[in-house]
Amino acid sequence: MSDTWKVSIPCTRAEARILSEDNLFVSSSDSTPTIVASETDPKHPDAWMIDVYCQMPPDAELLGNLLLLSPSASATGVQPLVERLADEDWVTLSQQGLEPLRAGRFHVHTASDRPSGNPKLVNICIDAGQAFGTGHHETxxxxxxxxxxxxxxxxxxxxxxxxxxxxxxxxxxxxxxxxxxxxxxxxxxxxxxxxxxxxxxxxxxxxxxxxxxxxxxxxxxxxxxxxxxxxxxxxxxxxxxxxxxxxxxxxxxxxxxxxxxxxxxxxxxxxxxxxxxxxxxxxxxxxxxxxxxxxxxxxxxxARKYGWTRKPHRKKSPLASDYFGEC
Structure with missing residues (x-):
């Protein structure tokens, strides 16, 4: 068996966006958790799951953070599910089944998918592996x-x-x-x-x-x-x-x-x-x-020139948006 542990908890789509930020999972263990958010049922767009992977057994602080940050699960009494994983490349497994995507002129696909034959598109092959950034996340x-x-x-x-x-x-x-x-x-x-x-x-x-x-x-x-x-x-x-x-x-x-x-x-x-x-x-x-x-x-x-000076007779301090546009 490997030393990889997986903690899973159901959540809403909105909670998944918040929970998937790595910096929310600082715990007292020495491991650095990795978070994977996924939709569990296409027919129910608000049904999501957070899977947290770590190299040591999850401590009470991490489990408590999950419950605190997933109020929908806490409200129904759902507890995080803790599993010890077999010796597999769990990052690759978590990203299998990704469909090719189109973003502007880019066609992003894995090695198991055929590149686009459209001469106007740029094919980029990115296999699922031990790093994130396959193109499927909104960012x-x-x-x-x-x-x-x-x-x-x-x-x-x-x-x-x-x-x-x-x-x-x-x-x-x-x-x-x-x-x-x-x-x-x-x-x-x-x-x-x-x-x-x-x-x-x-x-x-x-x-x-x-x-x-x-x-x-x-x-x-x-x-x-x-x-x-x-x-x-x-x-x-x-x-x-x-x-x-x-x-x-x-x-x-x-x-x-x-x-x-x-x-x-x-x-x-x-x-x-x-x-x-x-x-x-x-x-x-x-x-x-x-x-x-x-x-x-x-x-x-x-900006080629930046900074500002107070305009004459202006009673309040200028806002950045006055000079750089709305933020």
Whole structure:
């Protein structure tokens, strides 16, 4: 038997969105849980399940958090189901059966599915594995659509960074859209970096430091020296969580220049204002916000000139929206 444990609890769709944020599951154990949210019955769209995977038996704090954060289950007296799993690749199993998806010009599929024969579409093969980011979550889908829109509106980028790359999907999409660019993809998880390398080989994407290549690094935020050496970037992608996005605002700003386009995702609608404020303070302005099932994808631009002065005879302090548009 393996040392992987699974804790499951039914919940509503709204609860699943909240529960699936990793930072809600800090417990007294040394393991870092992984959360998978899934719909259990297509005929009942509010019937969802949260599965929490961890490398140690779940402690009382984790189980208590689940009950606290799933009031619908608590109200009916449902207790979390705890299982010890067999020695299997449970991440792959949890993602099997994913259907190919279309996002703008991108057709994302697994190796078991046939690529699209439409010459106008870009095929990207991403197998389920020990890293997340197959494109099926609203945050990744929103980023793919936003990247496609940037290309359609004539944007050109030559120096791109994908922070928190997961499976590499967004870095690959940017590579296909701007073939002459230098792209660097980073993740704090060494498994994600390994998976991205394998996915790059499967999609015939060259790895390295040159133009038309993708460089892979393991990094906590933008701490890796290569990320600093390549800065400033004209496109930065960060599909992570709201907390890290806010914390990384100074680092991301330091790696940007006037006119840099910033694509942010991984936050919920209720977290949008906080994230936008963090970047407006650093000189970005919000250009577009795409929303899919309470998951915004934000497109911001580093202002060429920013800051403000009080207008004469104005009685109240100016709002950021007065100068950068509505957030």
């Amino acid at each position: 990744t889908m929103g980023c793919l659509l936003s990247l496609d829109q940037l290309r359609r509106t004539g944007h050109r980028f030559r120096n791109i960074a994908d922070i928190g790359t997961g499976t590499g999907l967004l870095a690959f999409a940017a590579h296909y859209l701007w073939r002459d660019a230098k792209t660097i993809a980073s993740d704090i998880d060494p498994v994600a970096v390994t998976v991205t390398g394998a996915n790059a080989a499967q999609n015939a994407i060259p790895l390295g430091n040159d133009r038309s290549h993708v460089r892979l690094v393991q990094s906590n935020g933008l701490d890796h020296p290569s990320l600093g050496q390549r800065a400033p970037y004209d496109l930065i992608i960060a599909n992570i969580l709201a907390g890290p996005l806010v914390a990384l605002a100074p680092q991301i700003t330091a790696a940007a220049k006037p006119g840099t386009v910033l694509l942010l995702a991984g936050l919920l609608s209720r977290q949008k204002a906080e994230v936008v404020r963090a970047y407006v303070r650093e000189g970005f302005r919000l250009k577009h916000s795409r929303l899919d099932n309470e998951w915004p994808c934000l497109t911001l631009v580093k």
